[in-house]
Amino acid sequence: MTSASPPSSARATASTGSVPAIELRGLSKVFPGGRAPALDTVDLDVPRGGIFGVLGPNGAGKTTLMSILGGLLRPSSGSARINGCDVFAEPEAIKRVLGLVPQEPAIYPTLTARENLEYFGRMQGLSGDHLQTRVAACLELAEMTEEADQRMERFSGGYKRRLNMVIGLIHEPEILILDEPTVAIDPHSRSLIHQRLRELDAAGITILISTHYMEEAEMLCREIAIINHGKLLVRGSVPELLALGRQGGIELQLFDDAPAELAGKLKSIPGVREAELSGRRILVASDQPDQVVAPIMQVLLADGIKVRSLGFGGARLEQVFLSLTGDQGAPL
Numbered sequence: 001m002t003s004a005s006p007p008s009s010a011r012a013t014a015s016t017g018s019v020p021a022i023e024l025r026g027l028s029k030v031f032p033g034g035r036a037p038a039l040d041t042v043d044l045d046v047p048r049g050g051i052f053g054v055l056g057p058n059g060a061g062k063t064t065l066m067s068i069l070g071g072l073l074r075p076s077s078g079s080a081r082i083n084g085c086d087v088f089a090e091p092e093a094i095k096r097v098l099g100l101v102p103q104e105p106a107i108y109p110t111l112t113a114r115e116n117l118e119y120f121g122r123m124q125g126l127s128g129d130h131l132q133t134r135v136a137a138c139l140e141l142a143e144m145t146e147e148a149d150q151r152m153e154r155f156s157g158g159y160k161r162r163l164n165m166v167i168g169l170i171h172e173p174e175i176l177i178l179d180e181p182t183v184a185i186d187p188h189s190r191s192l193i194h195q196r197l198r199e200l201d202a203a204g205i206t207i208l209i210s211t212h213y214m215e216e217a218e219m220l221c222r223e224i225a226i227i228n229h230g231k232l233l234v235r236g237s238v239p240e241l242l243a244l245g246r247q248g249g250i251e252l253q254l255f256d257d258a259p260a261e262l263a264g265k266l267k268s269i270p271g272v273r274e275a276e277l278s279g280r281r282i283l284v285a286s287d288q289p290d291q292v293v294a295p296i297m298q299v300l301l302a303d304g305i306k307v308r309s310l311g312f313g314g315a316r317l318e319q320v321f322l323s324l325t326g327d328q329g330a331p332l
């Protein structure tokens with residue numbers, strides 16, 4: 001695990017196996033009128049192959065980072081390289097290898113699913129039979145073959161996101177960047193997108209994905225970078241990040257939503273380091289979980305709160321994330 005500075009790397013030529021898929025050096029972005037940098041001297045290497053997650057709360061700088069990688073936004077300083085090529089100096093070389101799936105679906109609502117794919121395929125230089133083969137393959141990947149000739153404005157958000165994803169795949173890129181591809185969609189579409197990402201990973205595609213969903217990051221990603229206020233806070237594998245939270249988590253499921261004031265009451269129990277409420281779920285971090293269970297239950301009983309289940313476990317990624325990005329900023 002590293003905090004901010006990756007090792008310097010040999011970067012002689014593009015498509016050399018040893019060159020990281022993505023290299024950011026001192027990458028900063030200050031928007032005109034912005035009070036603080038949206039990105040602040042970010043150094044990051046994303047290795048070739050595997051799914052790499054970018055986690056951060058709203059406004060952390062995830063979209064800014066991905067927009068720079070996609071060549072849509074110029075940084076204020078620093079550099080971004082893909083396959084060893086500078087994003088802004090060699091845009092044509094990058095266009096061939098990079099697929100970008102933006103946070104807001106970039107599709108034409110009055111065109112059909114097929115017409116959208118044809119349009120974006122032509123933008124990537126595809127034509128003739130090859131274009132039609134790729135359009136058919138992408139419709140299949142999105143499970144939209146039957147709906148191919150319906151206008152996109154008729155579809156739900158889940159279908160739009162599925163099409164948005166496969167538009168990024170139309171030219172068979174070797175690096176795919178997805179900005180929150182599963183936000184606010186139905187479970188079937190989400191699970192389909194997860195399945196496709198695993199298949200692409202198995203096929204050797206490098207994937208950079210931003211997400212708000214901890215379980216998605218835990219499940220899919222080989223490595224994760226956590227950013228907040230434009231800064232890279234930490235980068236590591238899921239087990240390495242979990243180790244930051246040390247051992248000792250208790251998870252309680254309630255029958256009803258936990259009242260907000262409960263967090264303070266639980267945190268005042270000696271031995272409890274942190275208590276996070278999320279709907280009907282409570283996560284408690286403690287170095288002596290067996291010692292704090294009884295006092296926790298007493299607090300809940302005194303407030304008439306009914307417990308559906310209680311389990312012990314190590315720290316969850318969510319706890320580590322909240323600890324690193326929360327207002328307190330204190331480690332768990």
Ligand SMILES: Nc1ncnc2c1ncn2[C@@H]1O[C@H](COP(=O)(O)OP(=O)(O)OP(=O)(O)O)[C@@H](O)[C@H]1O
Nearest residue numbers: 031032034038056057058059060061062063064065
């Ligand atoms: N075009 C812009 N002009 C001015 N400020 C901007 C612009 N785009 C983003 N910002 C600011 O830059 C910061 C980072 O925004 P960004 O969209 O990259 O965050 P994010 O991590 O993608 O957030 P979210 O999870 O909400 O998508 C925020 O403070 C945002 O308000």
Ligand SMILES: [Mg+2]
Nearest residue numbers: 062063064103
């Ligand atoms: Mg964003």
